Amino acid sequence: MMAEYPPFLNFYLAALFYLLLSPLFGPRLRFLLPLVPLLSLGQLIILSPDASWSWQLASLSMEWLRVDKLSLLFGYLFHLAAFIGFVYALHVKDTLQQVSALLYAGSALGAVFSGDLLSLFLFWEMMAVSSSGLVFARQTQTARGAGIRYLIVQVLSGVLLLSGALVQFQQTGTLRFDAMQADGIAGGLILFAFGIKCAFPLLHNWLVDAYPESTASGTLFLSAFTTKVAVYALARGFAGTELLVYIGAIMTCFPIFYAVIENDLRRVLAYSLINQLGFMVCGVGLGTALALNGAVAHAFADVIFKGLLFMSMGAVLHRVGHTLGSDLGGLHKTMPKSTLLCIIGAGSISAFPLFSGFVTKSMIMSAMIEAGHDWLWLALLFASAGVFHHAGIKIPFFAFFAHDRGLRPKEAPVHMLFAMSMSAFLCLLIGMFPQLLYRLLPWQMNYWPYDLTHTLTQLQLLFFSALAFVWLNKQGIYPPELRSVNLDSDWLYRKYLPNMARWLWSVREFTQPGIARVQSVILRPFSHQSGLTAFDTSQLLLKLLLGLAILIGIGLLSSDLFN
Amino acid sequence: MIENHMTIMLVVLPMLAAPLIALLPSKNLSWGLAILTATLQLYLAVNVLLDVQGGTAIHYELGGWAPPWGISYRLDSLNGLMALLVCLINFVCLLYAKASIEAEIPGRKLGLFYATWQLVVTGLLGIVLTGDIFNLFVFLEISSLSTYALIGMGRQRQALMAAFQYLLSGTLGASFFLIGVGLCYAATGTLNMQDLASQIGQSDQPMTLYSGFAFLFTGLLLKAAIYPLHAWLPNVYQFSPQAVSALLSATSTKVALYVVVRCLLDVFGVEFSLSRLFADLLLLAGSLAILFGSLRAIQQTDLKRLLAYSSIAQLGYSVVGLGLLTVTGLSGALVHLFNHGITKAALFMGAGMLALGPGTTLLTRLAGGTHRPWLLLLFLTGGLSLIGFPGTVGFISKWMLALAAIEQGHWWLLVVILLGSLLAILYVWKFIETLYFVPQNPPETSTGPVPGRGMWLACGLLCLAIVYFGLDTRFTLGVAMDAARQLLGVHP
Amino acid sequence: MSGFFDKANHIKWILRSFYGLCVLLLVLDFLLHRHHYLQIEKIPAFYPLFGFVACVTLVVVAKWMRRLLKRDEDYYDG
Structure with missing residues (x-):
């Protein structure tokens, strides 16, 4: 059948054509971009469930299309995210960004449909490279620095994945990507690789470092794919690994502290992204049908509501030029629609009933209790309250309300509003009719989020968190937004190691003059050549070699003639 | 009969073409004859390689004199692959050279340039194809001498100096090699490789043989720029004319390394030459080369010099594969010779195109090349291949080498190989960033000569090859596996 | 230009209804039987x-x- 090829090809071909045709048609071509995910989604829908596609590389078979409910769910999600992303990015005339985004979305799709570790690695690295293009596209010195750090960490993750794949191939003779054990060398390396992309604690810094440095639309794409592919990979490879429950719990808790004191609102969102990932990692670690469904459903919802929040902050960036909480405020007066849409996103991330976060997060919370992790459940509850605090209230409050700084930017452009409205609509749709999403979930379960206990307790939790915010503000305890950098684990490679290198270099500089002097003494006789030109040399050689060539040639020919 | 002659024609064609090219009156005619020869050679190389695929070998006795007295040519998968590499690179570099060299070298010297070029190719192919170890020395000298001349034609003042340095070191290497050959002859009384191989075990003068082996091997390592003996290489690559850098980087050290493989495994044999200790030394030298070369590359401020140091690192991968002494490792090493050859040639060509206007490859002077986005594609493809990105040839060789390292349980080696890839990202990033993300300062108004169509075609061909052989490995890796099995005496 | 949120009594009104909702939720906790x-x-x-x-x-x-x-x-x- 015609449609039985991996969907990433749609995006890769589109990227190729965009590159080839953009010199002819110019930036007008960008208006066609939202069609790419739409058409590709059509192909995905008619794709038969037992389709497969593989490629022989050396002695290895690379499976580029493996269709099951898990990969299909992420397939739909990424198409949706790409569509919203390209609508949001309609104003972007930069070929680098558009092509990077196409390749990036395609690679994410390639990764979720990969049936073996080698193909996964291929798309893993393609994601790393193409997404770094989105960071570099901001074209500032800071973005360049963050971009290269981002790229190194991402590729490091790929290298670990490759090592794990190699070891597994050596030990078992197969590269198939299925459930794995985390305690072998192969499994350990692969889990570490996934962990980097999933922003595990201490491995998370690339995310908060690079995402806020990208462009308005770049951050949107970034937030949608990389980490979600990691969640997908964890769900397929390491479902039910108990370690992940603890890692996930830490991930939900520690970033919220940073989020409270962070000034750049897009960085706040990046920290809250890690917090949301923590819930998903917990779900994967629990490994029950309900928990796994919760993890992937939350990934689905998160792409949309986190995207919506990043889009609203992107609109602010687009109109104001920065997203520093200390310098923003009062924007609701001229950007009322963006404000409203941002609040819908905030409601979803805070898991208000009737918003999408509620129907997905509560699955993980329930599964936590079922599995008997009482203390970790409390940690997650703490994190849930914290999310509302830093993402649900802080983002809309400091950007659109708080002190009026006299900024009067225009409302966000129409295409941005349209993209945001689509996301907001989806947030509410999933929140009100969760069965629409539940039907797509890969594992069998029987769950309904809207019972009295859930709804009531969630509302209580959120309202009293808000009360705490109000009280802290009235008492003047709430930390003011300040322009600053907060130390995180990237201090190690951004400050400590460079300082070490500088120190070592200074030692070398110290010994250098002596070495240079010795070198100059030795080499002096050769530094003034006279009379020896290249022409002379080549002529001399040519005479010699011509003779040689002729002699050998004659010898050869004559021997053949006389035989 | 014709098939048999194809082998020798590969060597003889350029040798005969050289004087003709020098005598032809116009530079276009000279180039035309050169490219015609190169095309014929490429055709022949593909044909002979197809003939020997699957483990057969072609023997050719020069002048009908049977070995061990006469000179014989022997072609199997190993040198078939190398011959193809040389012919392919020769062809592509000549395509590129037309416009590139005319911008660098005065017109009256062009005939001589192409003639000398043919002699380099004669030498390289001779080394690859001959089955006689003294004959090999002769070809080594032919290629070296003509290479000195080519380097000396570089546009910058330092080119002569670089040529002179290369002459010194090259002569040193060749002398060692010659002494080694002499000693081996004294011990066995034969110069034919196969005959020599059969006499190794029976010689009554093992000490002579060993010293011969040592001299020979040292000389070769110098020629191949293996880590501690690499110092001559950066200057040579940096100051040569652009097309020559591309040719040399892809062929000369690779051919020297081929001779190392041939002598170690075929002539002297694994038992004689490679004690475990010696193999470990190779692993160590290779690993050091990878780390040292990559680190030095990161520090460079000149694009061609950066690429030169990266070559030292990439040669290290092949040495590592050789030291592993398994079919996987060795085939990885051999296929890496080919793969890195086309990658590095493409990158040097890219550097040459950037240098057309400013006449230098200093990174600071090349900043802001965004007006040529297609070149970015070239640098990206080549760079990704250096890193070992899937879908490029670099990945294939590194995958094989990493697999071989794990097979043997050398975990540290796996770490080195992967670390090498990470360091490669840094130096690849370094030039991509300066070329495309740093604003030009001050903006260059006149861009000088525009790259010719041949240059674009050559670069395009190599880029396609990098991707094609990265996706379809049946041919390259297949031949390399055949060769590795033959060399190690393993039957499939 | 002064908006809806600039007027002090608007803010006061919003806060009051917010406090009211909080009290309501607190009371509900005792009235309803939660699981x-x-x-x-x-x-x-x-x-x-x-x-x-x-x-x-x-x-x-x-x-x-x-x-x-x-x-x-x-x-x-x-």
């Missing part, structure tokens, strides 16, 4: 208390962390 899964949930008004305390703790700890972690904006550039 207990864990021992700790049996504490009266557990969720409201937890939400409030958690957020205050969060902010206090974060403020303390800021003292340790805060650096100049161009800390990494220098």
Whole structure:
């Protein structure tokens, strides 16, 4: 059948054509971009469930299309995210960004449909490279620095994945990507690789470092794919690994502290992204049908509501030029629609009933209790309250309300509003009719989020968190937004190691003059050549070699003639 | 009969073409004859390689004199692959050279340039194809001498100096090699490789043989720029004319390394030459080369010099594969010779195109090349291949080498190989960033000569090859596996 | 230009209704029978208390962390 090829090809071909045709048609071509995910989604829908596609590389078979409910769910999600992303990015005339985004979305799709570790690695690295293009596209010195750090960490993750794949191939003779054990060398390396992309604690810094440095639309794409592919990979490879429950719990808790004191609102969102990932990692670690469904459903919802929040902050960036909480405020007066849409996103991330976060997060919370992790459940509850605090209230409050700084930017452009409205609509749709999403979930379960206990307790939790915010503000305890950098684990490679290198270099500089002097003494006789030109040399050689060539040639020919 | 002659024609064609090219009156005619020869050679190389695929070998006795007295040519998968590499690179570099060299070298010297070029190719192919170890020395000298001349034609003042340095070191290497050959002859009384191989075990003068082996091997390592003996290489690559850098980087050290493989495994044999200790030394030298070369590359401020140091690192991968002494490792090493050859040639060509206007490859002077986005594609493809990105040839060789390292349980080696890839990202990033993300300062108004169509075609061909052989490995890796099995005496 | 949120009595009105909702939720906790899964949930008004305390703790700890972690904006550039 015609449609039985991996969907990433749609995006890769589109990227190729965009590159080839953009010199002819110019930036007008960008208006066609939202069609790419739409058409590709059509192909995905008619794709038969037992389709497969593989490629022989050396002695290895690379499976580029493996269709099951898990990969299909992420397939739909990424198409949706790409569509919203390209609508949001309609104003972007930069070929680098558009092509990077196409390749990036395609690679994410390639990764979720990969049936073996080698193909996964291929798309893993393609994601790393193409997404770094989105960071570099901001074209500032800071973005360049963050971009290269981002790229190194991402590729490091790929290298670990490759090592794990190699070891597994050596030990078992197969590269198939299925459930794995985390305690072998192969499994350990692969889990570490996934962990980097999933922003595990201490491995998370690339995310908060690079995402806020990208462009308005770049951050949107970034937030949608990389980490979600990691969640997908964890769900397929390491479902039910108990370690992940603890890692996930830490991930939900520690970033919220940073989020409270962070000034750049897009960085706040990046920290809250890690917090949301923590819930998903917990779900994967629990490994029950309900928990796994919760993890992937939350990934689905998160792409949309986190995207919506990043889009609203992107609109602010687009109109104001920065997203520093200390310098923003009062924007609701001229950007009322963006404000409203941002609040819908905030409601979803805070898991208000009737918003999408509620129907997905509560699955993980329930599964936590079922599995008997009482203390970790409390940690997650703490994190849930914290999310509302830093993402649900802080983002809309400091950007659109708080002190009026006299900024009067225009409302966000129409295409941005349209993209945001689509996301907001989806947030509410999933929140009100969760069965629409539940039907797509890969594992069998029987769950309904809207019972009295859930709804009531969630509302209580959120309202009293808000009360705490109000009280802290009235008492003047709430930390003011300040322009600053907060130390995180990237201090190690951004400050400590460079300082070490500088120190070592200074030692070398110290010994250098002596070495240079010795070198100059030795080499002096050769530094003034006279009379020896290249022409002379080549002529001399040519005479010699011509003779040689002729002699050998004659010898050869004559021997053949006389035989 | 014709098939048999194809082998020798590969060597003889350029040798005969050289004087003709020098005598032809116009530079276009000279180039035309050169490219015609190169095309014929490429055709022949593909044909002979197809003939020997699957483990057969072609023997050719020069002048009908049977070995061990006469000179014989022997072609199997190993040198078939190398011959193809040389012919392919020769062809592509000549395509590129037309416009590139005319911008660098005065017109009256062009005939001589192409003639000398043919002699380099004669030498390289001779080394690859001959089955006689003294004959090999002769070809080594032919290629070296003509290479000195080519380097000396570089546009910058330092080119002569670089040529002179290369002459010194090259002569040193060749002398060692010659002494080694002499000693081996004294011990066995034969110069034919196969005959020599059969006499190794029976010689009554093992000490002579060993010293011969040592001299020979040292000389070769110098020629191949293996880590501690690499110092001559950066200057040579940096100051040569652009097309020559591309040719040399892809062929000369690779051919020297081929001779190392041939002598170690075929002539002297694994038992004689490679004690475990010696193999470990190779692993160590290779690993050091990878780390040292990559680190030095990161520090460079000149694009061609950066690429030169990266070559030292990439040669290290092949040495590592050789030291592993398994079919996987060795085939990885051999296929890496080919793969890195086309990658590095493409990158040097890219550097040459950037240098057309400013006449230098200093990174600071090349900043802001965004007006040529297609070149970015070239640098990206080549760079990704250096890193070992899937879908490029670099990945294939590194995958094989990493697999071989794990097979043997050398975990540290796996770490080195992967670390090498990470360091490669840094130096690849370094030039991509300066070329495309740093604003030009001050903006260059006149861009000088525009790259010719041949240059674009050559670069395009190599880029396609990098991707094609990265996706379809049946041919390259297949031949390399055949060769590795033959060399190690393993039957499939 | 003064908007809806600039008027002090608007703010006061919003806050008052917010406090009202909080009280309502607190009262509901005692009126309605909610399902207990864990021992700790049996504490009266557990969720409201937890939400409030958690957020205050969060902010206090974060403020303390800021003292340790805060650096100049161009800390990494220098």
